[in-house]
Amino acid sequence: MKKAVLSLELATKMFKGNDPELRAFAVENYPDLGKDIKDRINDFSDILSLNNMSQLDFENRCENKCPHEIGALKEELIVSAYNEGVKPDYSDGTIKYCPIFNHSGGFSFYVLDGWNSVSGVGSRRDFCGPNALANLRDAVTKFLPEYKESRTL
Amino acid sequence: MSKVIERINNWSDVLTENNITESQFQERVKGLQPDEIGYIKEKLIVAAYNEGKLPDWNDDTTKVYPIFKMSSSGGGFSFDGHGTWDPRVRLSVPASFFTAQMHSKTCMML
Numbered sequence: 001m002k003k004a005v006l007s008l009e010l011a012t013k014m015f016k017g018n019d020p021e022l023r024a025f026a027v028e029n030y031p032d033l034g035k036d037i038k039d040r041i042n043d044f045s046d047i048l049s050l051n052n053m054s055q056l057d058f059e060n061r062c063e064n065k066c067p068h069e070i071g072a073l074k075e076e077l078i079v080s081a082y083n084e085g086v087k088p089d090y091s092d093g094t095i096k097y098c099p100i101f102n103h104s105g106g107f108s109f110y111v112l113d114g115w116n117s118v119s120g121v122g123s124r125r126d127f128c129g130p131n132a133l134a135n136l137r138d139a140v141t142k143f144l145p146e147y148k149e150s151r152t153l
Numbered sequence: 154m155s156k157v158i159e160r161i162n163n164w165s166d167v168l169t170e171n172n173i174t175e176s177q178f179q180e181r182v183k184g185l186q187p188d189e190i191g192y193i194k195e196k197l198i199v200a201a202y203n204e205g206k207l208p209d210w211n212d213d214t215t216k217v218y219p220i221f222k223m224s225s226s227g228g229g230f231s232f233d234g235h236g237t238w239d240p241r242v243r244l245s246v247p248a249s250f251f252t253a254q255m256h257s258k259t260c261m262m263l
Binding site: 064065073088090105113120 | 192218223226233
């Protein structure tokens with residue numbers, strides 16, 4: 001019954017707040033909130049869930065898009081999920097990370113790049129937050145095909 | 154034929170270089186989110202400057218992409234410099250072009 005009245009978005013806000021009771025209430029309703037985001041994401045359906053998007057919603061968003069544009073959308077949703085809805089603040093002095101891929105001899109993760117106030121890939125593709133580095137590595141491991149779909153011809 | 158940097162002065166020139174009319178572009182982006190329209194514009198801009206050439210990742214030439222300042226405290230969104238690794242195939246411009254443009258227009262970074 002409680003789950004019916006507490007949305008995931010609100011529960012996430014509660015969980016990230018400073019009130020221990022609200023945090024506990026949020027976790028009671030959404031036990032996954034207490035887990036590391038890397039443990040909550042295993043495949044693209046988890047990405048959609050964390051973005052509060054159904055498969056049908058996603059398919060509607062894909063209408064009239066080329067395959068690589070669908071890949072770009074997937075990439076943005078992946079980053080948004082790992083960032084847990086937090087948008088990068090380029091004035092906060094923290095480093096935001098993006099993956100760089102090797103395009104010759106196949107497509108593979110090459111290295112990561114990090115900046116605090118600039119971006120080469122845009123705000124929707126930068127990983128932010130205290131676990132950004134580990135999240136990025138997890139994302140390129142689990143979602144390399146989606147990155148390839150987004151970033152190759 | 155004039156150089157591509159001389160032919161391109163505004164968005165309509167980018168459409169012309171891509172053999173696309175404004176109405177075709179509007180049809181293409183109908184129903185898309187603003188950032189998705191921006192992404193398509195960015196690809197068309199790069200395609201225009203690349204003059205239809207696709208990057209060959211095995212040719213040992215450097216491909217470059219722009220890096221932007223994102224911080225509002227730094228004066229808002231503005232060009233900051235260029236990276237020489239290319240993370241996004243469709244958004245890369247040959248370094249030779251970029252160097253020429255940087256020198257001829259602003260010499261901001263080089």
